[in-house]
Amino acid sequence: MSRVDWDVRGVASPAGVVRVPGDKSISHRAVMLAAIAEGRSDISGFLEGEDCLATMRAFQAMGVSIARRGDQLVVDGVGRDGLQPPAEPLDLGNSGTSMRLLAGLLAGQAFDVTLTGDDSLRRRPMKRVIDPLRLMGAAIAGDDQGRAPLRIGGGARLAGIHYDMPVASAQVASCLLLAGLYASGETVVTEPGVCRDHTERMLQALGAAVTRTGNVVRLAGGQSLQGGAIEVPADISSAAFALVAGAISPDADLVIEAVGINPTRTGVMQILRSMGAAIECRNERMCGGEPVADLHVRGGALSGIDIDPELVPLAIDEFPVLFVAAACAAGTTRLRGAAELRVKESDRLAVMAAGLRAMGVAVTEFEDGIDITGGPLTGARVDSHGDHRVAMAFAIAALRADGPVVIDDCANVATSFPGFETVAGQLGLEVAVRTGTSA
Ligand SMILES: O=C(O)C1=C[C@@H](OP(=O)(O)O)[C@@H](O)[C@H](O)C1
Numbered sequence: 457m458s459r460v461d462w463d464v465r466g467v468a469s470p471a472g473v474v475r476v477p478g479d480k481s482i483s484h485r486a487v488m489l490a491a492i493a494e495g496r497s498d499i500s501g502f503l504e505g506e507d508c509l510a511t512m513r514a515f516q517a518m519g520v521s522i523a524r525r526g527d528q529l530v531v532d533g534v535g536r537d538g539l540q541p542p543a544e545p546l547d548l549g550n551s552g553t554s555m556r557l558l559a560g561l562l563a564g565q566a567f568d569v570t571l572t573g574d575d576s577l578r579r580r581p582m583k584r585v586i587d588p589l590r591l592m593g594a595a596i597a598g599d600d601q602g603r604a605p606l607r608i609g610g611g612a613r614l615a616g617i618h619y620d621m622p623v624a625s626a627q628v629a630s631c632l633l634l635a636g637l638y639a640s641g642e643t644v645v646t647e648p649g650v651c652r653d654h655t656e657r658m659l660q661a662l663g664a665a666v667t668r669t670g671n672v673v674r675l676a677g678g679q680s681l682q683g684g685a686i687e688v689p690a691d692i693s694s695a696a697f698a699l700v701a702g703a704i705s706p707d708a709d710l711v712i713e714a715v716g717i718n719p720t721r722t723g724v725m726q727i728l729r730s731m732g733a734a735i736e737c738r739n740e741r742m743c744g745g746e747p748v749a750d751l752h753v754r755g756g757a758l759s760g761i762d763i764d765p766e767l768v769p770l771a772i773d774e775f776p777v778l779f780v781a782a783a784c785a786a787g788t789t790r791l792r793g794a795a796e797l798r799v800k801e802s803d804r805l806a807v808m809a810a811g812l813r814a815m816g817v818a819v820t821e822f823e824d825g826i827d828i829t830g831g832p833l834t835g836a837r838v839d840s841h842g843d844h845r846v847a848m849a850f851a852i853a854a855l856r857a858d859g860p861v862v863i864d865d866c867a868n869v870a871t872s873f874p875g876f877e878t879v880a881g882q883l884g885l886e887v888a889v890r891t892g893t894s895a
């Protein structure tokens with residue numbers, strides 16, 4: 457496997473107008489729902505990152521015709537019962553969203569299927585979807601610890617359940633709603649905290665009836681979807697790197713265009729603003745059922761804060777780069793209620809703590825959180841452990857380091873942010889890429 461390391465230096469202040477790629481969560485859902493809809497869907501703004509391409513290839517392997525036409529992805533939907541058995545296990549690479557949502561969508565099919573992925577994905581917890589899917593009647597099994605490969609037996613008759621989710625996870629909720637499309641009766645999911653609601657929005661846009669009352673979501677089984685035009689906004693999780701770059705660079709003046717600002721995703725802006733960052737939403741409008749805006753960030757002084765635990769699911773993927781903001785703030789930032797960070801592509805609490813310490817930052821790690829006290833950052837060599845968001849977070853830290861930051865194992869940045877190295881140039885960073893071969 458080829459290995460990519462980066463040598464990153466801060467050379468200028470972030471300035472001008474930048475664009476970041478399409479939203480990863482919405483791109484996955486667009487392909488999945490378009491594939492099982494009736495008729496053709498034209499998806500614009502689709503993220504051509506490895507995670508979403510893994511989802512796309514999985515549906516191609518199940519007989520769905522998906523083609524790029526200009527800057528659109530054209531999906532010829534096969535209808536709810538039109539998927540074909542794949543010849544081989546579906547390899548979902550590094551993508552937790554693909555595996556958990558597909559587990560739900562495939563639990564009610566007539567054929568057997570196996571879902572697998574890379575070393576990181578095969579370490580991640582899947583019992584959280586196996587258990588409720590079994591309650592619905594699915595024949596699904598992982599290894600003895602409930603990890604992938606997941607084997608799903610075809611021909612199960614699913615029945616809707618009422619499920620109180622033990623963790624605030626949009627992937628679990630979405631998995632159950634997708635299984636619910638194939639179940640008899642009603643599927644009702646209660647979320648313990650606010651989770652991203654893209655699945656509901658897109659199901660509604662494609663003609664399904666899904667209702668929400670507070671934190672309870674309901675969907676009747678047996679509904680069909682109708683394909684159409686689907687627009688994907690720019691990903692706020694990718695924009696987060698530019699937001700923090702701007703917020704930690706005193707002379708920064710940066711606009712990030714057409715970013716999704718769905719209120720279930722904007723925790724990063726709320727947290728940065730509480731730390732004193734100057735972030736404005738301009739030109740707010742709707743894009744394919746999702747709110748978007750141009751985000752304007754200016755540099756200034758940040759202060760450490762206690763992060764409200766209710767904001768954790770609203771900023772779940774942005775913590776690696778928020779920890780960099782905390783390392784550049786005056787005083788201590790405290791995060792608790794974030795044990796989920798330990799079961800992402802890497803253990804993001806441990807891996808970020810190790811890298812920040814190598815850069816001279818005072819960090820205390822807790823089982824479900826971290827304390828970070830801001831101070832001067834030194835150049836250092838850090839290991840991303842193959843985690844895309846960790847790699848990009850340390851690249852942003854180079855803006856404030858007194859020397860280069862060498863980041864090991866950055867190939868997976870292509871899962872969510874292809875072209876990051878180019879956008880990084882607009883953020884005032886020079887990224888030298890070294891490639892080689894790893895064991
Ligand atoms: O539903 C989604 O698209 C996602 C939900 C979150 O995971 P959890 O559901 O595990 O919190 C997030 O971390 C992931 O990157 C994408």
Ligand SMILES: C=C(OP(=O)(O)O)C(=O)O
Binds near residue numbers: 507553773845
């Ligand atoms: C956790 C992430 O993605 P996934 O769960 O889809 O692997 C992420 O993108 O930060």
